[in-house]
Amino acid sequence: MTDLTNPIYNDETAAREHLEAIRWVDGVSCPLCGGLDRVKALGGTSMGDGWYHCGDCRRKFTVRTGTIYERSHIPLYKWVLATHLMSASKKGMSAHQLHRMLGITYKSAWFMAMRIREAMRPLNSSEPMGGSGKVVEADETYIGGKETNKHVSKRKRGNLGGKGKEVAFALVERGGKVRSFHVADVTGKTLRPILVTQISRDTTLITDEAGQYRNVGKEFADHQKVNHGIDEYVRGEAHTNTVEGYFSILKRSINGTYHHVSSEHLKRYLGEFDFRYNTRASLNIDDNMRAIEAIKGAEGKRLTYRRTNQA
Numbered sequence: 001m002t003d004l005t006n007p008i009y010n011d012e013t014a015a016r017e018h019l020e021a022i023r024w025v026d027g028v029s030c031p032l033c034g035g036l037d038r039v040k041a042l043g044g045t046s047m048g049d050g051w052y053h054c055g056d057c058r059r060k061f062t063v064r065t066g067t068i069y070e071r072s073h074i075p076l077y078k079w080v081l082a083t084h085l086m087s088a089s090k091k092g093m094s095a096h097q098l099h100r101m102l103g104i105t106y107k108s109a110w111f112m113a114m115r116i117r118e119a120m121r122p123l124n125s126s127e128p129m130g131g132s133g134k135v136v137e138a139d140e141t142y143i144g145g146k147e148t149n150k151h152v153s154k155r156k157r158g159n160l161g162g163k164g165k166e167v168a169f170a171l172v173e174r175g176g177k178v179r180s181f182h183v184a185d186v187t188g189k190t191l192r193p194i195l196v197t198q199i200s201r202d203t204t205l206i207t208d209e210a211g212q213y214r215n216v217g218k219e220f221a222d223h224q225k226v227n228h229g230i231d232e233y234v235r236g237e238a239h240t241n242t243v244e245g246y247f248s249i250l251k252r253s254i255n256g257t258y259h260h261v262s263s264e265h266l267k268r269y270l271g272e273f274d275f276r277y278n279t280r281a282s283l284n285i286d287d288n289m290r291a292i293e294a295i296k297g298a299e300g301k302r303l304t305y306r307r308t309n310q311a
């Protein structure tokens with residue numbers, strides 16, 4: 001359980017020191033030039049607490065500089081609390097919930113939640129998933145619209161990408177991590193580049209029988225296909241229950257917590273759900289550790305966020 005009386009959730013100095021301790025494990029470094037040696041804390045009441053001066057670039061900074069918190073007037077303890085709430089709740093937190101719990105406007109809560117989702121998104125996923133002896137399940141699902149709960153393969157192939165429906169494509173390594181993508185359609189042309197760049201070729205790939213996987217499947221060590229349509233028995237390893245379980249949490253949360261996710265922002269929600277799955281309790285990560293991971297991710301995301309927001 002979370003101890004919400006911890007000062008990091010209600011005291012600005014405690015929250016700032018918490019963020020500083022996570023960001024600057026080996027001492028304060030300048031986020032503007034990378035300088036380490038000539039950084040000194042600035043005292044004085046006129047500046048406010050938490051300011052540092054860098055003798056290398058002669059600029060001032062705080063723990064907010066270069067992070068998702070930088071351009072915000074929201075107190076840091078509210079950021080710490082919001083990050084914790086979003087990290088700890090299995091189904092996510094809507095902007096409306098944050099707005100009420102944090103006593104900030106709905107608009108502020110919405111931007112805050114979007115920035116925290118950015119912090120949860122991995123900077124890069126360089127290592128391929130899977131490998132020799134490993135199993136990766138791949139599947140697609142529809143988000144939004146009336147057919148949200150139907151499995152793709154149970155619907156008419158000609159009826160893809162209808163109004164209000166977005167396609168999420170996910171790869172889940174058994175016993176490991178997930179990577180989800182918001183894709184334009186479920187053609188082989190769209191899915192193949194994701195499969196071959198994200199998954200090691202010596203992996204056993206498991207998908208449904210859909211045609212778009214047939215050719216790309218041959219590029220992997222083994223490709224097993226599951227037929228959803230005829231309620232096939234789960235044949236040993238040949239199932240996609242893991243990725244379907246992942247989609248089931250994702251959809252219940254989007255329907256129950258968020259109600260609607262726009263096409264523009266779906267990738268951020270997918271990032272949030274990937275993050276929680278990839279830091280789940282069965283990997284021995286608790287709520288506090290997960291929140292710390294999200295705080296670590298707050299650095300280096302500011303520009304990305306602004307760029308996408310400007311588009």
Ligand SMILES: [Zn+2]
Nearest residue numbers: 030033054057
């Ligand atoms: Zn500097």
